Amino acid sequence: MSRLAVLVPGGSGQLGKDLSAVGAERDAAVRAPGSAELDVTSPGAVLEGVSQLVDQARAEGRVPVVINAAAYTAVDAAEEDEHRAFAVNADGPRVLAAVCASRRVPLLHVSTDYVFGGDGDVPYEPDTPPGPRTAYGRTKAAGEDAVLGSGARAWIVRTAWVYGVGGGNFVRTMARLASEGANPSVVDDQRGSPTWTADLASGLLELASAVTGGTAPERRVLHCTGGGETTWYEFARAVFEELGADPDRVSPCTTAEYPRPAPRPAYSVLSNAAWREAGLTPLRPWREALSAFAADPRSALVGS
Template identity: 70%
Template structure:
């Protein structure tokens, strides 16, 4: 099956990996935020319209995978209006344009929509309760997409890292060369997810959607397998780059205050992904080894 896919946010971690992992029968249009501002209604309508026309001309099925997002968690605390524009208004406009052109939409969301006070992995239908501005805007963005009438799916993921832009793995790599010792919080638990693995999972979902086999559930969780803390993640990164993990020391969230409060436990259950017949992502530790080896 031929696909024609528009990926707003195409220059980000996930956007670039969607481009890099696309199959030979897939045409990917991946504009950066400078090329396609999802908050600009006219630009979005034009981009989705062009996608639909190109797909029709090529005998392909059009799909939109929205990788555009305001992800600066701490900055969002003092710039919530901008975060709202990108994370809520943008998806709302995209969903409306997709509805008009009958183009299915896959929208990416986050574990931060949950409060983080649980003791088991969050299921897709658990009550939301974001603790920070970023999480609030992403939760509202989900509502905008799911309430739009579009043929749409929301995919929540967590702790994403990749080769493009700032992320935890690259930050730890840099700090390892700059400091003798690092203190990293050990009381926040989640699942690291390599953006390349997530991209492959999204392509599997996109193909199912395009063939009319889209999951009945409109919200899915897709993360790396297993769980760890940021401290455990940092130690693993040290091990992978050949540094002594004993140089990484645990600390509490209280000892490392940030402008935006973080959920203590934001592990997502991937049962919805597997129940939809989609391939689970590999364990986070295996993925980290592959990422470091390839970079």
């Protein structure tokens, strides 16, 4: 297995933190700068960052790879600031891919279920034509196109319903409401696959090892999410159960009862079949992963 040197733009986010943690367990040298340290929209900053990665890999006898976790993920705010979202989600990946191509460094680019319209009823395959309905989805789809058309040795990895240590996410919000004695109403007509960032990080590093070790998948677009599917309502009940709170305190509601500036996809389930066919390890079932996250001391769910 290749000894990796990994650069993770967007490293201060929850996925970046888990890429650092999981990478340390696997003898991968991970550098995970936040946007203040490495702005993906700045060609100079990206060139410097990738060049340092290549130099580090050469000095330490490692193989360089970039995993792009940088993204503008404020879905509702993007409706009012699509220009900024486009800069981070489309221009940034374009810059990264160009530099990776010039330095011959493989690139794994993390994308989202929002590139689809969310009106399906069977899991989306990687080759399903995108049809985003939000500014966030449009900018992420544009980022995918930029990466795939760059000439870089690059792979797109779409994921969904991500949660992890740090930052705001659904699990931490539900844990806070449970600890405060709240009785939340949660939408029960949107389906997806919750994905713990530690599991996603493990999958991305496995893919990075395959790419740098001579067993790269032929498909350039893959899906990687937690196993199975659920609704936000059922997911919320599971969080309450993990904390020993009464899940019946959570009540279901419809999307129409909880309007948001950006329309949420009703169906966000991504097929992991191509991931398995590539010989990569499927992520564990979402409910099992949630239990592991709740038991992880880093999650600090109590008092969230």
